[in-house]
Amino acid sequence: xxxxxxxxxxxxxxxxxxxxxxxxxxxxxxIINQGFCGRWHDRARLDFGPDGRAGISIFKAEPRSLPYxxxxxxxxxxxxxxxxxxxxxxxxxIVAADAGxxxxxxxxxxxxxxxxxxxxxxxxxxxxxxxxxxxxFAVIDRIGATPNLxxxxxxxxxxxxx
Amino acid sequence: xxxxxxxxxxxxxxxxxxxxxxxxxxxxxxIINQGFCGRWHDRARLDFGPDGRAGISIFKAEPRSLPYxxxxxxxxxxxxxxxxxxxxxxxxxIVAADAGxxxxxxxxxxxxxxxxxxxxxxxxxxxxxxxxxxxxFAVIDRIGATPNLxxxxxxxxxxxxx
Numbered sequence: 001x002x003x004x005x006x007x008x009x010x011x012x013x014x015x016x017x018x019x020x021x022x023x024x025x026x027x028x029x030x031i032i033n034q035g036f037c038g039r040w041h042d043r044a045r046l047d048f049g050p051d052g053r054a055g056i057s058i059f060k061a062e063p064r065s066l067p068y069x070x071x072x073x074x075x076x077x078x079x080x081x082x083x084x085x086x087x088x089x090x091x092x093x094i095v096a097a098d099a100g101x102x103x104x105x106x107x108x109x110x111x112x113x114x115x116x117x118x119x120x121x122x123x124x125x126x127x128x129x130x131x132x133x134x135x136x137f138a139v140i141d142r143i144g145a146t147p148n149l150x151x152x153x154x155x156x157x158x159x160x161x162x
Numbered sequence: 163x164x165x166x167x168x169x170x171x172x173x174x175x176x177x178x179x180x181x182x183x184x185x186x187x188x189x190x191x192x193i194i195n196q197g198f199c200g201r202w203h204d205r206a207r208l209d210f211g212p213d214g215r216a217g218i219s220i221f222k223a224e225p226r227s228l229p230y231x232x233x234x235x236x237x238x239x240x241x242x243x244x245x246x247x248x249x250x251x252x253x254x255x256i257v258a259a260d261a262g263x264x265x266x267x268x269x270x271x272x273x274x275x276x277x278x279x280x281x282x283x284x285x286x287x288x289x290x291x292x293x294x295x296x297x298x299f300a301v302i303d304r305i306g307a308t309p310n311l312x313x314x315x316x317x318x319x320x321x322x323x324x
Binding site: 060 | 184221
């Protein structure tokens with residue numbers, strides 16, 4: 001078992017099995033506002049299930065530090081969940097493959113300043129872990145009346161380093 | 163006619179006729195993640211019309227400076243549009259009441275670091291005007307195949323100051 005996991009830089013390619021990287025990377029899809037603004041268009045695969053709708057919430061989380069002890073993963077079976085940092089600071093993203101309804105192999109990424117993510121519906125992930133103040137994020141996720149959280153405590157905690 | 167408009171601090175109360183202020187202001191609605199995170203829940207009145215869906219795009223806009231010359235307003239009749247700054251910097255928000263299908267009285271606000279907005283469907287507004295680099299925003303707006311932009315050039319440009 002991997003008891004220590006090294007976080008690597010977040011890239012769209014490496015993150016593709018888990019979700020989308022939301023950032024002004026590469027060429028803009030469109031230039032708008034008389035040349036003053038680039039638009040990277042519709043970059044998240046949003047899915048709020050049959051009984052949900054999109055909502056925007058604000059999260060303010062305590063900054064964590066590395067090495068970080070991971071003892072819980074969770075997922076939202078009914079919806080995607082996007083995290084947009086409201087600060088130009090790096091933050092820690094932890095995800096895992098699914099292995100028959102439980103988390104499988106765990107991966108950790110350091111999101112660079114300016115990078116947000118959208119977790120695809122049902123993706124196992126750690127809780128929100130900013131590495132610096134203010135720990136402020138906009139979260140675009142499913143609003144709905146039916147259950148949408150599965151938690152999976154890890155019997156053997158993992159250490160996340162960089 | 164108001165040819166010079168003084169921008170005032172953005173508050174939820176003053177902005178209510180135009181949209182929602184998205185910020186970690188006042189008490190969190192919920193404390194999650196074993197006490198490590200506050201959630202200000204579902205703070206935007208999203209509306210993407212009958213033929214649209216939510217999307218997340220990234221905008222990168224040139225910073226502007228004050229006094230700013232406003233010569234165009236626009237609106238999206240088919241959908242709401244939220245702007246989340248990906249930096250802790252103030253930015254300029256310009257909106258207008260509707261007066262029979264054209265912009266009416268214009269208002270300008272300085273969003274404080276950490277404040278995003280959601281423009282309600284059909285609200286007249288200026289183009290995205292960061293006041294500082296990097297000018298990076300996540301935009302949650304309507305994705306759809308039908309027209310969703312009305313532009314209104316101002317015969318008499320206005321000067322926005324603080």
